Amino acid sequence: MRTMGFSKSGAFLLLVATTASAESYLYEIAKQEPYKTAYKEMLSFPEWVSNAQGTSTPIERVTADGKRYMLGHMCKPHDCADHQLSVVFSADGKQSWGLLATRSADGKTFYKQLLGHPDRAVEALLNTSFADNNPED
Structure with a gap:
């Protein structure tokens, strides 16, 4: 812990900087509490996403770049x-990709997160699905 004091116009300001350790690395502290829990929460998805328990549309069979998919x-x-x-x-069900969209607090825009590293064709399918389900946005 470092403590630094500065005097400015008669007022005393105290700046406290804390670190886990000057020799710590992310891969180390991410395995230790309380950082471990915070790290895990950062990487988790909402329950409705993780458990696939949402309101859903019927699955569509689509083709992109000559490949078949289910959307x-x-x-x-x-x-x-x-x-x-x-x-x-993917048609064989062995790969999946996603687009998670969450509206901003001001209600004006969506934060979009691509999942599973889609190629351009799959990303286009995901964006088309989003647009089709949000005609006013």
Whole structure:
């Protein structure tokens, strides 16, 4: 812990900087409490996403770049306008990619997170699904 004091116009300001350790690394502290819990929470998805328990549209069979896929859209129950997930599965079901969209606090824009490293064709399918399910946005 470092403590530094500065005097400015007769007022005394105290700046306290704390670190886990000057020799710590992310891979180390991410395995120790309380950092471990915070790290895990940062990487987790909302329960409706993790458990696939949302309001859903029927699966569509689609083709992109000559490959077949299955495409679905789901949203958070009772909050579809603000929390949505589009998912593309490979035809054999062994790969999946997603687009998680959460509306900003001001209600004007969506924060979009791509999942599973989609290529351009799959990303286009995900964006089309999002647009189709949000015609006014």
